[in-house]
Amino acid sequence: MSEIRVALADDHPIVLAGLKALVESTPDMSLVGEAVDGQAALELIRQTLPDVAVIDVSMPKLNGFGLAKAVAEQCPEVRVLVLTVHEDRAYLDQLLQCGVRGYLLKRSAAEDLIHAVRAVMAGGLYVDPAMASKLLSAAKTPGAATSELSSREEAVLRLTARGFSSKEAAAKLLLSIKTVETYKARGVEKLGLHSRAEIVRYGARHGWLDET
Template identity: 40%
Template sequence: MIRVLLAEDQALVRGALAALLALEGDLEVVGTAADGEAALTMSRELRPDVLVTDIEMPRLSGLDLAERLGAELPGVRVVIVTTFARAGYLRRALDVGARGYLLKDAPAADLADAIRRVHAGGRAVDPALAAEAWGERSPLTERERQVLREAEGGASTAVIASRMNLSEGTVRNYLSEAISKMGCENRIEAARQAREKGWL
């Protein structure tokens, strides 16, 4: 049996996924979590073979969760199931160690197959998205992404500097670089465009 943990913040989707996977004779859903922190705690306790997680979740995103599991529990393989058909998200998911990336509108059989493939040591990635992902890379550095994420929420330069333990001048430089790389007029437009591409 392949032991599966599900992390999904929408209760209806979480229940539907658990019910679908329970129909598979070789898969056992050992737990479900409504947010990333709960999924991390349950992973530590239950040691599932595969964690199936959404990207956008409260308290800890699916990407952050995959990264933490890679560091703490490398034996737990991660499959991302999301509505975000964005090449940037896929690249980031693979960069943090996820082994699978499927869209929520994929057939249920595809998810079961992806879990089996990932458990066996392979990868399972939506083919159309994979082709797109290799064509476009984010021009932003990690620091520029962090600063843009803060700016996206409307934080001032002073607030961002305080949160990130940087000088205001350094924050302005990061923002200026990010805006220039994105070919945008201002920080809000740059953050929106980067979010749409899946780079934040």
Template identity: 60%
Template sequence: MTDRATPRTRIRVVVADDHPVVLAGIKAMLQSAPEIDLVGEAGDGAGALRLVAAERPDVAVLDISMPEINGLDLARRIAVEAPGVKVITLTVHEDRAYVQQLLDAGARGYLLKRSAAEDLVRAVRAVAEGGLYLDPSVAGKALAETAATEKAAAADAVLSPREADVLRFTAQGFSNKEIAIRLEVGVKTVETYKARASDKLGLRSRAEIVRYGAVKGWLAGLAEGT
């Protein structure tokens, strides 16, 4: 069944990029999707922050390299000032450090500009539904099996089923509240499970949990937009 034949909830999106040609291309891609409403655009980071504050979209698609406020700082600001807005970052950078910093800043998506024509709408849908989207071509580099995650993966038999569930949903980008709804438990219970699981596996940050999830294969479906 095609997307056009399947009813979808409308997704309100804003976009920001300081290159007019790139911005026009991104807008055209988003406007081609019947379930996406493009509600605003900006040409710099400060304008993007004002736009997000005014429109409170479901998703903000942001260039990393913008004047006034760069994409990383903007993601941090949005996480604090508009926590309900899910951020997808667009970039030409394939460096692992960029991905780790943006995940820690609260971004839900990381997409290379060269992949945008094929994957942007898919990424918007994925993060709007509460998931995480990483460009398949950088996922291997960004989420490489470090010694810590390899050790954690080898030790995961110590996790209870609930701890494993919470860690899996966390790696996939779901908030504590979203996980609580899915598992039909309280938010405090989710926090407890996450803390116990992280302590058992020696995972000290959200980025490490995501890398662990990649080792476990929990992100494979998300990278393909399923």
């Protein structure tokens, strides 16, 4: 199995050093570079196209929200894993809208970073367990039953909830991107969902995020 190429961005030198040590001590991972502000991180990601970019939310010059949006637009093949101290669900919702594939709390990084990187690399959506419980407890997603979905609509929404783009879902399901987007639109209409964050919360309630 090829190495997972990782880029790191955090404006705190001690945190960055710790993340670097974790990645470099993991046999199936390699560090392609590091940055201490958002603009430098974007340049690094553009130049190296890592498999996974681990970024802090609060950075100078370009914060994590702006960086995640820029990466999604300019380097969509790069999976973004956010590292943050914020345990507010509003941050998670906003970052999901920006296209991030993972949300890891800094207090969990020493134990869970490597697992999170692997989960994101495998195509899933990683949410810190502390945040996942908030997703579940706060999920007031409107609620038609999953049984109302066609098998294709459910398959597309499951992949969407786990962080896959329409292009990636199309490749997995052997469908065109347009067809995937049609199934997604039908599915969210049936379920009364209006955003990616709501799809993720619905998926959390129905066990979709635990799939491999």
